[in-house]
Amino acid sequence: MTPLADAIYNVKEKFLRYVQIDTQSDPNSTSNPSTEKQKDLSRLLVEELLAMGVTDAHLDEWGYVYATIPGNSSKNVPVICFCSHVDTSPDCSGAGVKPMITEYWDGTDIVLPDDPMQIIRMAEHPDLKQQIGNDIITASGTTLLGADNKAGVAEIMAAAEYLIQHPEIIHGTIKILFTPDEEVGRGTEKVDLQKLSADYAYTMDGETVGTLEDETFSADGVSLLINGVSTHPGFAKGKLENAMKIAADILAALPKDTLSPETTEDYEGFIHPTQISGIQEQVKLDFIIRDFSVAGLHEKEAYLQNIVNQTLKHYPNSSVDFKVIEQYRNMKEVLVNHPKVVEYALEAIRCSGMKPEQRSIRGGTDGSRLSFMGLPCPNIFAGEHAFHSKLEWVSVQDMEKATEVIINLVKIWEQKS
Numbered sequence: 453m454t455p456l457a458d459a460i461y462n463v464k465e466k467f468l469r470y471v472q473i474d475t476q477s478d479p480n481s482t483s484n485p486s487t488e489k490q491k492d493l494s495r496l497l498v499e500e501l502l503a504m505g506v507t508d509a510h511l512d513e514w515g516y517v518y519a520t521i522p523g524n525s526s527k528n529v530p531v532i533c534f535c536s537h538v539d540t541s542p543d544c545s546g547a548g549v550k551p552m553i554t555e556y557w558d559g560t561d562i563v564l565p566d567d568p569m570q571i572i573r574m575a576e577h578p579d580l581k582q583q584i585g586n587d588i589i590t591a592s593g594t595t596l597l598g599a600d601n602k603a604g605v606a607e608i609m610a611a612a613e614y615l616i617q618h619p620e621i622i623h624g625t626i627k628i629l630f631t632p633d634e635e636v637g638r639g640t641e642k643v644d645l646q647k648l649s650a651d652y653a654y655t656m657d658g659e660t661v662g663t664l665e666d667e668t669f670s671a672d673g674v675s676l677l678i679n680g681v682s683t684h685p686g687f688a689k690g691k692l693e694n695a696m697k698i699a700a701d702i703l704a705a706l707p708k709d710t711l712s713p714e715t716t717e718d719y720e721g722f723i724h725p726t727q728i729s730g731i732q733e734q735v736k737l738d739f740i741i742r743d744f745s746v747a748g749l750h751e752k753e754a755y756l757q758n759i760v761n762q763t764l765k766h767y768p769n770s771s772v773d774f775k776v777i778e779q780y781r782n783m784k785e786v787l788v789n790h791p792k793v794v795e796y797a798l799e800a801i802r803c804s805g806m807k808p809e810q811r812s813i814r815g816g817t818d819g820s821r822l823s824f825m826g827l828p829c830p831n832i833f834a835g836e837h838a839f840h841s842k843l844e845w846v847s848v849q850d851m852e853k854a855t856e857v858i859i860n861l862v863k864i865w866e867q868k869s
């Protein structure tokens with residue numbers, strides 16, 4: 453396939469436009485979307501899609517953008533969806549983002565002008581080694597950049613524009629989906645898969661150029677409601693069983709050198725306390741459990757249950773309600789049944805001049821949930837780095853590569869159908 457020379461280079465302009473719109477989501481909100489301002493970007497995306505000639509582009513009441521690029525193939529090609537999220541992380545301000553470009557980057561430290569303490573150094577960002585000579589986009593030092601996931605949004609928009617301007621490229625029906633609230637774990641809450649009616653999907657939300665992620669954590673939550681025995685402290689001898697001390701004993705019994713986020717990597721899972729609240733009578737203690745297999749999750753839950761049982765031996769009149777809440781599952785369990793989805797993406801990366809690399813994510817994606825909702829959905833690189841921080845960066849060249857991958861991928865689906 454020939455390199456794509458012209459329209460994909462609009463990806464930079466699109467990206468610079470999108471990151472200046474504040475779309476931070478809010479974990480404490482119960483509305484959909486969690487913040488109204490996310491729709492400011494979504495509305496702009498709809499306008500731009502309509503202007504390109506994508507006539508069914510629209511924003512729904514929940515903050516999702518749906519659009520279709522009709523196919524021009526005579527074959528029966530599966531409907532492929534490309535998906536990115538418009539929101540940015542609540543962990544770092546996304547208001548008043550001032551993107552700046554360091555052109556033909558020479559490998560020296562990038563000092564962010566609005567807070568010179570914020571410095572992007574190659575030593576701390578190993579992926580920068582491959583970026584010498586590229587144009588690096590960063591924020592100015594006081595906000596995140598929002599490449600997570602506006603790089604993906606810009607790439608999908610640039611690919612859409614390219615395909616519309618190049619009707620000689622033959623492809624099946626392509627669906628575009630922009631979701632809100634991925635960063636607060638609610639990105640697929642109100643998605644309408646029937647309306648989307650895609651066969652397979654790809655999120656464009658990965659990090660390093662050339663990578664594809666087809667494996668994520670499986671995730672459960674465990675919520676402990678500890679019921680102690682409360683008395684007046686002056687008359688407590690032999691009676692009081694303080695729920696806070698029970699909670700402390702449970703936490704102290706967790707291993708110090710394994711099974712925690714701070715002591716594990718790669719394919720190791722963990723048991724991680726996330727929240728505690730209560731009084732001597734009752735304490736609520738929440739955990740997240742992570743592993744790459746469901747069996748591994750169940751093992752860790754049994755391990756925690758055992759700690760609870762052992763602890764309660766010292767508190768005979770107390771009880772603990774142990775509740776497991778399923779959160780999401782490793783997308784690989786679904787993707788192994790649809791090998792073409794990953795195969796074709798790897799081939800598209802190869803066709804775009806890169807050596808593909810398959811990776812796993814120690815986390816979940818919108819794609820993990822979509823896969824289990826019936827839409828198999830691995831994650832392709834978007835080029836975003838150091839996300840959720842003021843040091844976030846992306847290179848123009850990586851975004852162009854990702855755009856090229858989308859275009860090659862729809863060609864491959866058509867050719868192989």
Ligand SMILES: [Zn+2]
Pocket residue numbers: 537600601634657
């Ligand atoms: Zn993301």
